[in-house]
Structure formats: structure tokens, C-alpha cells
Amino acid sequence: MAAELVGGAFLSAIIQTLFDKLATREMVDFIRGVKHDIGLNLLDKLKIALRSVDALVNHAEERQTTDLHTREWLNDLKDIMFKAEDLMDEISVLASSRKLEAYSGSSSIRKVSCPSLGRFREKMESIIENFENLVKQKDVLGLREGVDEKTFKNFQTTSLVGKSSIYGRNADKDNVIKHLLSASNDFSFRFEGHRNNYPSKRTRYMSYSKLQLDDLEKMMATCENLRTFLPSQVLSWPRCLNNEAVSSLISKHRSLRILSLSHCGNFTVVPDFLGDLIHLRYLDLSVTPISKLPESTCSLHNLQTLLLLNCACLAELPQKMGRLTNLRCLDIRGTKLSEIPLQMGNLTNLQTLTGYVLGSEGGSGIEELKNFPFLKGKISISNLQNIIDPQEAIKENLLRNMQLDRLMLSWSANADDSKNVRNILHWLEPPKTLKKLTIRNFGSTSFPPWLGDFQFLKLASICLYDCVNCVLLPTLGQLPSLKALSLVGFSSVIYVDEVFYNKSSMEMKQFQRQEITPFKCLETLHFENMPQWQEWLPFREEKGDEKLAFPCLKQLYIKYCPQLKAVNWIQKLPTLEKIVIEKCEQLEVAVPPNIRELQLECCEKASIQRPLPRLLNLTISSYNEVESLFQVIDNGSSCIQKLRISSCPLTQKLPCNGIANTLKSLNLTNCENIEFPMNQCFSYLESLCISCSCNSLRSFTIDMFPKMAHLEIRRCQNLESLVVSGVQAQNLQSLNSLKICECPNFVSFPEGGLAAPNLTNLHLEKCKNLNSLPCQMNKLLPSLMTLNLKECPELESFSEGGLPDSLNFLEIFHCAKLFTNREKWNLQKLPSLRSFAIAGSCQDEESFPERWLLPPTLTSFHILALWNLKYLYEDNLQRMTSLETLGIACCPKLQYMPAKLPSSISSLHIMTSICSIIPHIGCKCNATCWIYIWLIFCFFLCSVVSMIPKWKIGNSTEPFEDYIGLRVVVRYLQHAPQALVGLHLHHFGHDPDSPCHAAKPR
Known part of the structure; x- marks a missing residue:
């Protein structure tokens, strides 16, 4: 029943859409342009045909679950409806083009080529004939017109299914819901990486979560008329969607309505024939390295949404953007646009415009904003310094009538015409519905009256940045809903007085008579980078008594205000929970x-005179009075849970008697002379980090911390060992992560091993005297998943018994002695090992890895900085039947790649000398299989590229001959893995004697 509802709603929606389009004025006017009223007759016939099939839809939907012929009839009907909708779009686009051309004066409204009209007429006649043929089949299928719709009347067609109303058989329930939400099994397809599951010719809506090159090619070969192509989730960008793949997709599927290429890092050039997608409604190019859009983009007359979010290389928009008259949403945040093109004011249907960039010459002016009556949400207007005459350009308040809730206004950093700037801001008064306001680089000495007007009832956040000429802060105390206020870069402000709270004295009297408390809802207040600020006066009534302002303030930040003196009055604020002073x-x-959280950095005169019984988090940096501070707070009544001390001149034992039973996190950084209290039991400490501190610490008793989950000791110069004082098997249950880095004298772990059954991560780095790992790792560390060993030159072997079976990730970098004894590693016996990386350990070895070294379960294998490596063992790599990623970097002598790679490989990265390896890739094999190779150079790019056409691969007689930008399509190995997505070659060095050095760039 529910399936019938979904199908019925789907078909009814398409039919209604077709009726609506047939009734539009532009459709009727266009059809009337056909001679002898042929067009109007066709319109009438099409309407009759639509009514005829519409009358049969309900009964057909009712029978499709039991009658396969009826289901096929419905599928044929959907196919024809899609074609009819495409035709309506084509006519609509042509009609819009004629209208725009007539408006621009470039052509007459009657100048339409007869072949175009003839083509449309032929298509419409074919569609009508197909509809009529379907109607003729009703008797054969037993379909009746006007079936009683009582089956459907009690259900909402707009809400597909209520999950909470289905009970029992959960697996079946999930399958049913998945089926229903797909709208139509034959027309919708979601690809999730299953190689035996591909779309059909009927597929119109396709989404994907995992996509590789061969998958894309197979799907494009099967599908014919996609309408939707988008990712179901953005986990990582699909490498296969490069320029060629996208061009193929666009050229084949001209009926696309929704196209998302978001996060496609290999998509750099938008093809010119993008404009052929005349049906396109939604285009998402966010987070792609494109630098421009082709002018043909302006032919997408049906486009409603264009997303260019974080296209960091995009520097310009097409000049005729004003032709996209149906555009509703344009997101240009995170781009490099320097101006908005002319005639953007033609986009009168815009509802969302995230940015409006005023150009210095030739771009759209500020006055065009008046043409966006439906604009809502948020907008950023930048380069306001390009407005020369604000009164002439802004004849009325442009923004006041818009439905904006967030507004950002910005000038360039060197805009300094104070009077002009103030007038501009005066005329850009936002609507009273505004919720968030941001202003950057405002160059005037004062703000216009509207800023701070109490009529902004919804304004909750204000951020003012780098208003360097302002001598007084704006009056903001009357805003009734203001919760967050940031004032940054007010370089000329010296005093903050009553003007900050109220306006003139007369207004102040009225303000007080109404008993309105200044900043009555403010919760967060942030001052930063105000070098001249000296005094902050509290709010006072006319009679001289202090009246409480900021009654709800929770967080106060004061940073980089070196001349500010006393603000002792803030101790009276009842709700203040967090203070940050830097x-x-x-x-x-x-x-x-x-107070519950306190951060003090480089504030010599800040002091605490009494206990802080509610303090939870304390951060102290470059603070000379830390010892006197602890004398106050470490009195037994403290409840501090998180303590961070850095760059403080403590010369005695860390005073923590009063907080040892409450502390959960402790971080000591750059406190070399502090003495760590190893005789103190920290019952609840969960995280401890000691960095460049505690030089007197020689042994660390790890079982003094029964709740310890994360321990990191870094640059502790005299640390020699980790020890235990009791039964460690019971006391190290909580330890999850252990890192010891840059401790040159560290040599040993607890005798008998490190019994930490829940330890998952062990990281040892730059411990130059460490010669052994913890004993019995295979038994005492049963949960270990990640092991990182870096620059431990004296480390010789793993512990007796080997590594634990749970190990998933192993890195060994620059451990020469350990690498020499690799025959004792027994990695091939580790059932869970998936990722292995080796670096800088091979001195004399020319080939790697040995057959017995690595397990077949490995999915990722990286070789780095093996300076003498020349060969990779082909047979050994073939044994890695699960390998997906192979990476090779900084191996300058590597000359030969294996002729065969495991078929499971999906990504191959080579970052080494281009000149040495390219001529020898697969030198023994025939080149019959295509793959893509991306050449990414750091240096001497043009010189290297100029040599590519001369290189051969294997026995192939074809050189590298087709390269576009950095991409080169080459003929590769007969045995190249079918799943291979890309071979990435990175050039990190350059041999001056190589032929590449002498080549001239093209």
C-alpha cells in the first residue's frame, strides 16, 4: 500500500508539473509562434493525452505489485513523462533566450530558426503518439479510468512513511522503508562500492558513496539519461572524477537536473559545454580547484542553485551571470572573487546570496542590491571602499526591507576616508530582524546612530574588527537580546566609559527611568588588540552609584591590551564563569x-587573594606569581579538574596537595625546574602531559595514577625509566595511550613488562638510548592496535614472543638496528595487521620486501627514504592479495617497478625522481591497458613535462603523447590492476645531469 502511495505521488507530481508548464505564458507565447496554429493544436493534443493517462494512473499503481505487465506499463509512462518534461524545458529555455536577446536589443523577438521549431514539433508529436499508445493498452491490461481513490485519501503523499508506526520484523521494516524512500527501484540507484551492482538503462537518479574509475566507466556505459548525480556523503574526494571523466559525464547526460562535483580534487577545468545542460537546476562545485566558470554557464536558464563554497582558486564569475534569471541561491564563500559582474541585478529571484563583492571598475554597484527583494538569510558585502559617492549610489536604505538575519560588511584594510565610510554605513542600515552583525575595517571615527538601536530586538551577536580610527566604542548597552559581543582591533580607543552603555545624557535619563539594565542579556564579551586602551569604567547612575551592568555575563576575554589597568569591579558580576586574560x-x-575557568598569560599584576572553591579549569602561562597563586587555591577546598602550567619559573615541587584528589588533566610545558611530586597519589588523574619540564625527574612511577588513560612525556632530558611500585596488572587497567618522545636518556620499561590490558596506542620517538621494548607485549598488551617507532637507533628487536595479535597499524622510521634484525619480526603471523610503513632504515639493501616479511592481510604499505632501494620484489607484492594502497617516497635509486601488482590495489603513489623511474615501469610487459597518471612536480615542472613524449613504457611503441595540464593518459601494463585509480608521481628532487635539466619548457 505504501509503495503505491509513493508511486502515485511521484507520477502525480510529474503530471501536475507538466500541466503547470503547459499553462505558462512563455510556453503559450512560444507555441503561438508556430505557423498555421500547428503549435496550439499540438498543445491541445498533449493536454488531452496527459489527462487520459492521468485517469489510468491510480488503478495502475494499485495493480503494479501483482501484475508485472502493469508495472512495465508504468515504467514506460515514466520514461515518456521524463521526455515530455525535457521538451518543456527546452522550449522554456529557448523562450527565455529570445526574451533576453530582445531585451538586450541584439535580435528581434521573432528571429527564431525554423529548424528549431521543426525539431520541437517532431519531438512533441512523438511524445503524444507514445502517450496515445499507452492509453490504447488499457483494455489489454484491464486498466480502468476514474478508479475510486479511497485507497489514497487517508494518506499524506508528502510524508512517505512514519517510522514510528511500524512494529516488529525490524529487518523487513528497514528493507521496506529503504524501498519506499527510493521512489522507484528502476529509476533510482545508490552505488556503495559493490562491483556486481550497477544501474540499469532506466536509472535517472544516482548517488554514490564510493566511486572508482572502472565503476564510473561501467555506470556511464549503462546509464543513458541521468537526471541526478551526487554523492550520498562526503568522506573523501573521488579521484576518478577528473576533467575527462566529468566532461564525459556532462556530454552524455544532457538531461541532468542535479549535479554535484563537490570535493572533487582532480576536477580543475569546467568544460565549455556545461551550458548544454539546459535542464540543470542544482550545481554544486564546492571545494574544487576550479579557477573560473565558462561563459556557457550563463546559458543554464533553469539553474536555481549554484554552490561555489570554498573554491579557493575561483577568481572571477562569467560576465553574463545576469542571464541566470531563475537563480535562487548563489554561495561564493571562500572564493577569491574581486568583484561581482555587471547586471547581477537581473537575478531578481535570488533568495540566498552569501557574498556581494564590489569591484573598482566594471563590476556591479551597490545600487543593484535593490533588485533582490526576496533576499533572506545571510549576506556578506565586501570592498565597500569602492563606493565613491554613497548618497548618489544609495538613494534609499537598500537592506532595511530584506529578510536578513546575518550581515557582514567589510572595507579593505587601507580604507581611510572617515566621512565617506560613515555615510556608507549609515545608508546600509540592516532590517530590524537581524540576528548577527559583523563589520570589518570600518575607517570612520564613530559609528552611525542605528548601531545599538534598541529596536533591533533580535540582534544577538555583534563582531567589530579592526576599526582602527574609532576613538569611542559604539553604544551597544541598549540592545535587548545581545548575547555575544567581540571588539577586536580598536587601536585608537583609550577609554571605555558611559557611552558604551548609553547614548546622550538625555537618552541616558530616559534609559534609567525605564530601569533598563545595560547589556542585560550579554553572555560573552571579547576585547582584543586594543594597544591604547587604559581604562574601563563601570556603569554609574546619575546620582553616582554604581548600577550593575552585565547581569548575565558568563565569559570575559581580554587579550593584547598592554596599557589597560584596573577592572576590579568585575568581581561583582554574579554569573561570570570564565575569565581569559592574555x-x-x-x-x-x-x-x-x-569563577569556574581561569586563564592567565603574561599578566604580572593579576592576582588571586582568596580561595576559588568552584574553579574547575586553570591555565597559567608566563606568570611569575604562580607559587603565591597556589598558596591561595591549594587549600583543601579546591575542586580543580584541569590544570595547565607553561613557561612559569617554579623552582620547587608542584604544590598540589589540595587538588591531587580532584585533578583529571595535568599539562606541564616549558617548566624545566619544577619538581614533579612522584610520592603523591593522583587518584582521579586521567591525562598527563609533561613537555620540556621536570628535568629532575629520572624515573616515573606509573602506577601512582590508577585512572590514567593518556600519558605523554616529551623532552624530559633526564628521564631514564618507567617503573611500578605495586601490582601493575591491577593498576594500569585504564591506560589507553602512551607516548614517550625526545627523551634521550630513556632506556627501560617496568621490569617484567608493561601490564596495560587496554593500551591501544604506543608511540616511541627520538629515544636514542632505548634498546628494547616492553617485555611480553604479546601477552601484556592484548589490545594494542597502533605502534609507532621513530628514530630509536639502538632499538634492536621486538620483545620475546613478538607483537600482539591485535596490532593493526605499524610504523618503523629510522631504526637501523631493528631493521637489520627484521627476520625476527614475524609480522606475517599478525592476523590483524592492515597498515605498515617503513622509512630510512635500509643502508645497503637494494631490494625490498622479502617474501617472509609481511602478511597477506595488509591493505596499506608505504616505503619512505630507503636511499639505496632499486627493486621491489614482485612475487612478494603479489602475495599481498588485500593490498589497496602502495606508496613510495624519497627512494632516489629506485629504477624498476614490478611488472605485476596485486589486483586489489586502488591507489599507487610514487614520490621520487621522475627521470629514473618512468623509463623502467613495467619494462617486460605489453602495454594494452589504460590507466591515468597524474604528474605532480614540486620543482622544474615544465622541464620534466617537456621530456614526457620521449619516454616509452615496456614494449609499447606508443609514447606519452596526450597530456592535458598535469594529467597524462598513457598505455600501461597488460596486468595492471583493474581497480587502479591513479598513479601519483611526485618530483621532490632534480638531477642537474639528467636530460630534463637541459630541456626547454614549452
């Missing part, structure tokens, strides 16, 4: 007793 050397502050 680089305020003169600031005297009294901390409220109820």
Missing part, C-alpha cells in the same frame, strides 16, 4: 569567587 601586563583584576 598579554595585559598592567592589568589588575579581582577574580570573582564563583
